[in-house]
Every structure is written in C-alpha cells, then in structure tokens.
Amino acid sequence: MNDMSRPIVKLNSVEKNFGAVRALDGVDLDILPGECLGLVGHNGAGKSTLMNILAGIQTPTSGILDFGDGGTSTNHNVSEARRQGIRCVFQELSLCPNLTVTENARIQHPGIKGWNWRARARELILGHLDEIFPNHGISADDLVGDLSIAKRQMVEIARAFSIVDSDIRLVILDEPTSSLDATIADQLMAHVRRFTGAGGSCVLISHLLEEILTTSDRIIVMRDGDVVDSRPAQDFSRQTLVETMGSVAKDLHEFDQNTDSKRSEETPYLSIYPTEAHRGISLNAHKGEIVGLAGLSGHGQTDTLVRIYDRRKQYGIEMAFVAGDRQSDGVFPLWTIGQNISISSIRNLLNLGLLDLKREHELAEEWRDKIAIRTPDVNHNILSLSGGNQQKALFARAFGSPADTILMDDPMRGVDIGTKQEVYEMIRAEAATGRTFIWYTTEMDELKHCDHVYVFRNGQIAADLSSQELTEQKVLHASFEEAS
Amino acid sequence: MISQLTSPRLLRSLLPAFSLTVILLAIFYLQPRAMSYFGLNLLLNLALPIAFATLAQMCVITVNDLDLGIGAFVGFVACVGVTWLNDQPLLGFLVLAASILAYGAMGALIHLRNLPSIVVTLGMSFVWLGLALLVLPTPGGKAPAIVTAVMKFKTPFVPMTIYASIAIALIVHVALKRSAYGAVLRGVGGNPQSVARASWSLVRAKITMYALAGFFGVMSGISLIGLTSAADANIALRYTLLSIAGVILGGGEFVGGRISPIGAVLGAITLTLAGSFLSFLRISPDWQIGAQGAILIIVLALRTVINRSEARKLA
Numbered sequence: 001m002n003d004m005s006r007p008i009v010k011l012n013s014v015e016k017n018f019g020a021v022r023a024l025d026g027v028d029l030d031i032l033p034g035e036c037l038g039l040v041g042h043n044g045a046g047k048s049t050l051m052n053i054l055a056g057i058q059t060p061t062s063g064i065l066d067f068g069d070g071g072t073s074t075n076h077n078v079s080e081a082r083r084q085g086i087r088c089v090f091q092e093l094s095l096c097p098n099l100t101v102t103e104n105a106r107i108q109h110p111g112i113k114g115w116n117w118r119a120r121a122r123e124l125i126l127g128h129l130d131e132i133f134p135n136h137g138i139s140a141d142d143l144v145g146d147l148s149i150a151k152r153q154m155v156e157i158a159r160a161f162s163i164v165d166s167d168i169r170l171v172i173l174d175e176p177t178s179s180l181d182a183t184i185a186d187q188l189m190a191h192v193r194r195f196t197g198a199g200g201s202c203v204l205i206s207h208l209l210e211e212i213l214t215t216s217d218r219i220i221v222m223r224d225g226d227v228v229d230s231r232p233a234q235d236f237s238r239q240t241l242v243e244t245m246g247s248v249a250k251d252l253h254e255f256d257q258n259t260d261s262k263r264s265e266e267t268p269y270l271s272i273y274p275t276e277a278h279r280g281i282s283l284n285a286h287k288g289e290i291v292g293l294a295g296l297s298g299h300g301q302t303d304t305l306v307r308i309y310d311r312r313k314q315y316g317i318e319m320a321f322v323a324g325d326r327q328s329d330g331v332f333p334l335w336t337i338g339q340n341i342s343i344s345s346i347r348n349l350l351n352l353g354l355l356d357l358k359r360e361h362e363l364a365e366e367w368r369d370k371i372a373i374r375t376p377d378v379n380h381n382i383l384s385l386s387g388g389n390q391q392k393a394l395f396a397r398a399f400g401s402p403a404d405t406i407l408m409d410d411p412m413r414g415v416d417i418g419t420k421q422e423v424y425e426m427i428r429a430e431a432a433t434g435r436t437f438i439w440y441t442t443e444m445d446e447l448k449h450c451d452h453v454y455v456f457r458n459g460q461i462a463a464d465l466s467s468q469e470l471t472e473q474k475v476l477h478a479s480f481e482e483a484s
Numbered sequence: 485m486i487s488q489l490t491s492p493r494l495l496r497s498l499l500p501a502f503s504l505t506v507i508l509l510a511i512f513y514l515q516p517r518a519m520s521y522f523g524l525n526l527l528l529n530l531a532l533p534i535a536f537a538t539l540a541q542m543c544v545i546t547v548n549d550l551d552l553g554i555g556a557f558v559g560f561v562a563c564v565g566v567t568w569l570n571d572q573p574l575l576g577f578l579v580l581a582a583s584i585l586a587y588g589a590m591g592a593l594i595h596l597r598n599l600p601s602i603v604v605t606l607g608m609s610f611v612w613l614g615l616a617l618l619v620l621p622t623p624g625g626k627a628p629a630i631v632t633a634v635m636k637f638k639t640p641f642v643p644m645t646i647y648a649s650i651a652i653a654l655i656v657h658v659a660l661k662r663s664a665y666g667a668v669l670r671g672v673g674g675n676p677q678s679v680a681r682a683s684w685s686l687v688r689a690k691i692t693m694y695a696l697a698g699f700f701g702v703m704s705g706i707s708l709i710g711l712t713s714a715a716d717a718n719i720a721l722r723y724t725l726l727s728i729a730g731v732i733l734g735g736g737e738f739v740g741g742r743i744s745p746i747g748a749v750l751g752a753i754t755l756t757l758a759g760s761f762l763s764f765l766r767i768s769p770d771w772q773i774g775a776q777g778a779i780l781i782i783v784l785a786l787r788t789v790i791n792r793s794e795a796r797k798l799a
Contacts, residue, residue: 057681079683094681096674098741103667108682113664143493145740146794 004472006068007032008169008201014063014118016049021414025225029169036192037201038216040231041441042245042476043297045222047205051172056081057086067347085169087160089176093152097145101125101155104144111165128158131186132191149179157188172203179213179454189215209238209480221245242480246472269436270315274304274460281452281461285438290431292450295479300459301440305407319405320344322394324410331382338378340393344401362376367396371426389420395423405436424449444472455479488489492745492794496787500734500747503783504754507761514764525643529711531756532645536704537723538730539656539745543697545731546673546743547690549594554701555724560616561705566625580702587698606658617718619686623716627709635710636722649749656745669693673741713727730755
C-alpha cells in the first residue's frame with residue numbers, strides 16, 4: 001500500500017442542501033489508510049448524506065473531495081467512487097431478490113464476464129462468505145429473495161469486500177449489524193479488524209455504541225450536518241459519546257408552564273403495545289394530549305402508528321393519518337388542492353348520497369385561510385404548491401376531518417422552518433380543543449411540543465418520559481442500546 | 485436429494501411443462517388422430533408467431549413494464565411483410581429495422597421521462613395500427629416466397645414448429661438466464677437502484693430489452709405471414725393479451741424481473757393448444773374465451789398453492 005500517513009480521501013468543507021434543508025454544513029474530514037472510523041449521530045445528523053456523497057450517489061452542493069492521487073473530484077459519481085476503491089453496504093439492502101447469489105456478485109463486478117463468468121463469480125462470493133462468516137450455510141445458487149434478512153445482509157457484506165479488478169481502499173458499512181445476531185456480528189467486526197490491519201479503511205455507522213467503541217480506531221460524532229467531535233476511540237465512553245451527540249445548551253422545556261399533566265384521569269383514552277407480544281412498556285394517550293414517539297428512525301414508530309390506525313374501529317375512535325412521505329402516501333397528485341383537503345371529510349359533505357360541491361369548496365376555503373396555504377385558488381393542482389404548502393394541505397385534510405385522534409408519521413420532513421412554526425401552533429390549538437395527537441418525529445426540537453414522549457428502540461418502547469422529565473440526554477440514552 | 489426434487493422452486497419451474505403435458509394428453513385422448521405428424525402440424529400451426537410475440541412481451545415484462553401495443557405492432561410488421569418486403573426487399577428490410585429502433589427509442593423515452601409504459605405502448609398501438617392501414621388498406625398482399633417456404637418446410641420426425649420453438653427457447657434462455665449481461669438485465673427488474681449503484685446504465689438496459697421486444701415482434705409478424713401468406717392490419721390484435729397470458733402462464737411475474745423464456749414458449753404453445761382442446765370438447769366458440777380464462781385461472785391457482793407451501797416452509 002502507499003504512504004500510510006496520507007489520507008485516502010480528504011473532504012474539504014463539503015456542503016449539501018436539499019431545497020431549504022441543509023443536510024451537511026461544511027464537513028471537513030480525513031480518512032486514513034488502515035483506519036476504522038466510527039461514525040455516530042442522531043437522526044438527521046447527516047451521516048447517510050455524507051456516506052452517499054463518498055459513495056458517489058449524491059453530489060455535494062459545494063466543497064471538494066480529494067483522493068490524494070491527484071484525483072481531486074468535484075463531480076464525483078458512482079463509477080468514479082468505484083474506481084477509487086470505495087464500496088458501500090447500504091442500510092436498505094441493495095441486492096436483486098430475483099437473482100441468485102452468484103448473479104448478484106456479477107452485477108457488482110462488471111469485470112466478471114466471458115464464458116466461465118458463473119464459475120468465477122461463484123468462487124469469488126463463496127470465498128468471501130467463507131472468509132468472513134464461516135459456516136454461513138448459504139449456497140451460491142440460492143435466490144436472494146428466498147434467503148432470510150440476515151443471510152441477505154451477509155451476502156451484501158461479502159459482496160462489498162470482494163475484489164475483482166480494482167483494489168478496495170474504503171468500505172462503508174451503514175448499520176451492518178442491525179439484522180445480524182451477536183455471533184455473526186462478532187465475525188463481521190473481526191473481519192473489519194483484519195481488513196484495516198491489512199491497510200484498508202472502514203467507516204462504521206451503528207447505533208450499537210459498544211460495537212463502535214470496541215471496533216473503531218477513531219470516532220467522529222455528527223450533529224446538525226456537521227462533525228462536532230473527532231477523537232481516538234479510547235478517549236470516548238458510552239456516556240461521553242451520548243453527551244457529545246446532544247447539543248449542550250438546548251432547553252426542551254419551552255412550554256413547561258402550560259403543561260399541567262392531562263394524566264390525572266385514571267384510564268387512558270387509547271393504549272397499545274408496540275409488539276404483538278405485549279412486552280415492555282405500553283403506549284398510552286389521554287384525551288387532548290400530544291404524545292411524541294421518538295428514537296432512531298426505523299425502530300418501529302411508523303409500524304406502531306399503522307397498528308393504531310388499523311384498530312380505529314376496535315377503539316371506536318375516528319382517526320386521521322398525516323403521512324410523512326408526501327409523494328408515496330400523502331398527496332393525490334392529479335387532484336386539486338381542495339379535493340386533497342376534503343377527501344377525509346367526504347362523508348360529512350354528502351347531500352342525498354351525492355357530494356355537495358359547494359360545501360366541499362367552502363371546507364377547502366376555510367382551511368386555506370386557517371392554516372395559510374399559499375395559493376390564489378384551491379382549485380389549482382396540488383403539485384402547484386411548494387413542498388411545505390403541500391404538507392399544510394395534508395394537515396388541513398386531517399384537521400378538517402371529524403377525527404378525534406390524529407396520527408402523524410414524521411410529517412415535517414423537508415418542510416421549511418416558517419411553515420413548521422405555523423403548524424406547531426395549529427397543533428397546540430387543536431389539542432386545546434380536546435383532540436389527541438400521536439406524533440412520530442425524528443427531530444429532537446419537536447419533542448418539546450409534546451406532553452408525553454415514548455422513546456422507541458428495536459420495535460419496543462425503551463423509555464416513557466413526561467414533559468417534565470424530558471431532556472435530550474434521556475432521549476439519546478434510551479435511543480442507543482444499553483451496554484449488554 | 486428428495487427434498488431438492490420437491491422444492492417449490494423446482495415445482496414452480498416445472499409447472500408450465502406440466503400444464504402443456506396435461507393439455508396435450510387430453511387432446512390425444514379426445515382425438516387420437518392428432519397424435520401424428522400431420523395432426524401435430526395442424527395443432528401447432530400458429531404456435532410459432534404467438535411464441536415470438538410472447539417472448540417480445542417477456543422482454544418488456546423483465547424490466548417491470550408492460551407492452552399493450554405488441555399485437556398492433558405484429559400486425560404492422562405483417563402488413564409491411566406482404567407488401568414492401570415482397571416488392572422491394574431492401575426497403576422492406578430497412579422499414580423493419582427502423583421499427584426495431586423505434587421500439588428501442590420507446591424504451592428510452594419511457595425510462596428517461598419516467599412515463600407509465602402502459603400508456604405509451606397503448607398510444608403506440610394506435611400508431612402501429614394506423615401505419616399498417618396506410619401500408620395495406622385492404623386485406624391482401626403476398627408473403628415473400630422464401631418466408632412461406634421456410635414456414636411450410638417439412639422437417640423429419642416432428643413438425644418444424646417444434647424444432648423452432650425448442651431452438652428459440654434455448655437461445656433466449658442462454659441470452660437472458662445464463663449470460664453475464666443477462667443477469668444485469670434481469671437485475672433491472674429486481675432492484676433497479678442496486679444495478680445503477682453498481683454503475684450500470686439503466687437506460688441502456690431498457691433500450692436493449694425494448695429493442696429485443698421489437699425484434700421478436702418482427703419475427704412474430706414474419707412467421708405469421710409465412711403461414712397465412714396474406715395479411716390484414718387487424719390480423720394480430722389478440723396477440724397483445726395472448727402474449728401477456730403466455731408470459732404469466734410460463735411462470736413469469738408482472739414485476740420483479742422474474743421471467744422464464746422456456747416457460748414463456750411453453751405457455752404460448754399451451755394457449756394455442758387450449759383453443760383446439762376446447763373445440764375437441766365441442767365447446768361452442770361463444771364460451772371458448774371464458775374457458776381459456778378458466779385454464780389460466782387453474783394454472784395460476786396451482787402456482788399460488790406452490791408459493792404458499794414455500795412461504796410456509798420459510799416461516
């Protein structure tokens with residue numbers, strides 16, 4: 001390998017904006033050869049964006065990636081990243097389920113072709129599987145779609161470490177152990193040590209802090225799109241890592257004065273366990289309460305919201321759902337703003353079984369004014385609105401419906417700060433009239449609007465915090481695995 | 485070994501061959517005279533054009549799209565075949581080559597503009613139909629002598645259709661299921677993002693598959709006029725639905741890049757035979773379409789049963 005002190009990649013004030021949202025705020029970072037770099041941070045800290053930029057999937061808004069060998073790249077892309085020997089194991093699996101293990105190995109390596117490509121691809125992937133995960137029990141001719149999630153993850157990891165034509169210099173592992181059991185995770189971490197021992201580099205992202213602390217040489221902590229700390233791993237402990245991830249002076253008690261607990265009544269309005277097994281802490285909501293669901297994204301919050309919604313008949317409560325993913329399960333893209341607002345209230349707008357268009361229009365007009373949707377005419381197409389105003393229309397749909405309980409699935413994704421403030425006020429006003437809100441959010445700041453917060457981890461509730469008890473540290477501690 | 489023989493994956497891949505065997509045995513039972521060179525030739529007469537159309541449809545289904553214009557396209561090719569290809573072979577040849585390129589361009593348009601393939605191909609079906617009517621306003625024309633000679637050629641032992649079906653099924657199987665680039669093409673149907681992240685061009689894959697579909701569409705039209713010797717713009721309109729049914733009957737799925745070229749050819753032959761089978765049963769033509777649908781439902785139900793048993797095994 002080349003000079004051990006020269007970084008294999010040097011990031012120079014890399015910035016990335018998604019519309020109004022600033023995902024990366026001028027990141028400077030060196031990755032050295034033979035180093036395992038641990039990367040931690042809470043939701044939205046910019047970890048995935050940074051890794052996507054390194055892997056060439058997203059291009060930075062500004063800033064420079066310097067690959068040492070004169071390959072300073074401003075328009076870094078996927079093939080350029082591969083040429084530089086950068087591989088990535090993505091959090092969401094990226095194998096083709098309809099192909100065999102062998103064929104998936106081939107897709108990764110354009111170099112495997114010609115008559116005996118199948119034999120070579122098979123040898124390559126099985127060789128790496130055997131090396132990293134002895135006794136893996138995977139056959140090269142298995143269809144990936146027939147394998148369990150853990151085995152798919154193992155194939156994906158083995159594939160990332162396999163070499164054909166170009167050397168591998170850096171492997172990025174984004175939550176690689178989330179679906180692996182402890183033994184297999186240990187095998188992987190041992191391999192990461194071997195790989196870095198031989199001069200390769202790894203970036204390891206994980207919410208299992210023990211794993212990060214024992215495997216990494218150096219740990220960087222990200223917060224709000226910036227690297228806030230970078231130290232050798234032995235200088236950190238679980239405690240200090242969690243503390244660094246939170247912001248120092250953030251006060252989550254802004255609204256303390258008016259949160260006299262609504263928990264005085266003995267029976268909750270609604271109560272559910274996040275798992276079928278009814279283990280752990282149950283989620284309770286009382287009338288007129290704003291209940292927050294916190295924790296790292298993908299730990300069962302959305303599933304729980306959907307479970308609550310599916311049981312609305314059982315509870316006998318009218319519910320409305322505000323989707324976070326506007327494009328896929330929020331707006332009806334071909335409809336007008338008014339139609340998008342009124343769809344949840346249609347049963348109240350009927351006149352002799354037919355839709356009363358005048359009342360539908362009035363409802364839309366009323367909510368346009370109440371929630372300040374910026375449009376001259378509610379009969380315009382919904383897509384004529386900006387993202388934030390589309391989201392407001394979705395709130396109007398829920399607020400305008402007869403629902404007593406409103407479920408919100410991280411609804412503020414990609415919404416500008418002004419819109420957010422307006423919506424927060426609406427939510428508080430609606431809660432004051434007796435409506436109940438169950439609000440999954442990935443933003444720490446939004447938890448301060450909640451009367452009660454449940455922190456999720458691995459599909460269960462890890463902490464149950466009232467607004468008086470709520471601090472960022474407590475949420476972070478509960479989000480990350482306890483030392484086992 | 486035994487567990488391998490009863491594995492759902494193997495059962496699923498044998499299902500198309502099984503349905504074909506059942507329907508063939510039923511025909512032989514009802515009409516023993518069909519069990520001869522002449523009988524098979526009559527039964528399978530129209531199987532080859534349908535098999536080509538089914539392969540064309542399969543190419544498009546591989547990349548998660550659907551072609552609702554293939555029937556009209558085959559009709560257009562047939563009309564060009566009995567006019568220009570016969571009178572001015574060079575012009576005819578160029579027109580057919582250009583139509584294959586047009587198919588490839590359609591794939592590029594669908595991918596780059598992110599359009600629904602159903603809408604684009606349905607729209608194009610009217611274009612093909614219109615062009616076919618311009619080329620051949622009234623039924624007629626004459627197929628080139630060489631095409632007719634090839635299609636009517638008497639091969640030893642079994643009819644030409646059987647040799648040709650085996651040959652094209654194996655060629656497409658090797659190209660899509662065994663070759664190195666074939667894995668990438670099917671990967672586009674399975675997880676396009678993953679294929680793109682390995683720095684493959686998605687638009688190139690789509691163009692390849694659509695151009696292949698165009699090529700098989702041309703083969704379908706040409707083999708059809710070799711049998712009919714004349715053509716008409718509406719000659720192959722029913723191929724659109726037959727080809728989709730053939731792909732599904734052959735073990736393919738609408739999304740996810742799960743396809744089987746051998747199965748598709750078997751599916752096309754099964755559908756061709758189903759018509760004859762129902763005639764042998766003396767079912768009136770009024771009921772035949774419904775009965776064909778029933779055959780499809782039975783086969784798909786069998787597949788669901790196999791898939792369920794597989795899911796139970798995994799759980």
